[in-house]
Amino acid sequence: MIAPKIRQTINSKGASVIRKMFEEGIQLKKQYGEDSVFDFSLGNPDLDPPREVLDAIVEVAQDTSHGCHGYMPNAGYSETRQAMAEKVGGEQQTKLEEKNVVMTVGAASALNCVFKAILSEGDEVIVPAPFFAEYRHYVSNFGGKLVEVPAEKDFSLNICGIEKVLSEKTAAVLINTPNNPTGKIYSEAEISSLTAVLKKHGTACGRMPYLVCDEPYRAIVYDGAEVPPVFPKYENSVVVSSFAKDLSIPGERIGYIAVNPACEDAEEFISACTFCLRTLGCVNAPAFFQKVVAKSWNAKADYSSYAHRRDLLMKILDKAGLEYFRPQGAFYLFVKVPEVWKEDDSAFCDHLKKFLILSAPGGGFGKKGYFRLAYCVSEKTIINSEKAFIQAAKNQE
């Protein structure tokens, strides 16, 4: 018998609305033809992986040394952890070592390891809303409670709101920047205010929350934007990330956890995450792609083509009279549901479907009244969607 909690979750309306939309898209494409369906439902990067990644794949595949497909220490290969220490060290303006890194099965397993490692029954994880929908499950998997704090109108951090819900139950604050679904990058000033509030709270209550930064979109930024580091501002900080989006290899499931060396229990934290990776059944990150990213982590895809698609789609939304937040990074547009729909994002996404536009309702991301368009699709799909958006926005039913 399926556990009642899981049964209830999989049968709930919001459970897998994005995946459902994606699967419906496949059916609709069969019915109406590929070019007639405008599928903005899933954040599946469509750029090819950079040349350096493809070359590294060929090189690693030629390794015939004895044991190269075997187990390795659960935290990962030494050379890969060293490479990640160099990567995160540069991004966080902090010197990291191999011992500060655990290789994981994508950012998803990194988050699950972290939450398994730090959460006790009833502990809370504070998250600014909107947020990546899977966080709900990653936290509840380990008896934790996700505490949603609505962001400000411009999707910046609501520092007072976060301060109000901090308590002795707060195990962590989880931020994702650039953000899925909004494309917002939290500024240095926002990070400073947040870390100041966390330090004040932690000192007063004797439990310093972890600041978990989920950064798989760090490299995908526009208009010269940069993602500010958190390690120099807050000791108990952790970065989780993956190469799913920036190197366009989401199916290869390669990611990592990197802890701030100044964290109060940095060494134990890494031991705990390594243990959790093993006992969650991942055992270790994929051997092949650990070797690939050790050689190619510094490569960049042509993110300007995402910027171009963002601009194309924004122009279409302007013509359709739809309001949106201008993304600073990632590849999502978070769009306001027209007023006549009274914030009913699910109904509006169903309405868009009639025009063969597939999108994701904002409610799944903890923000009703909006919907998400993933513009990591072909330029042709975006250009051809113009008429459908204009008609859908005009035709209010």
Ligand SMILES: Cc1ncc(COP(=O)(O)O)c(C=O)c1O
């Ligand atoms: C914000 C965010 N975090 C984590 C993940 C999971 O990434 P991965 O595929 O590396 O597990 C995603 C995937 O879309 C994401 O958008």
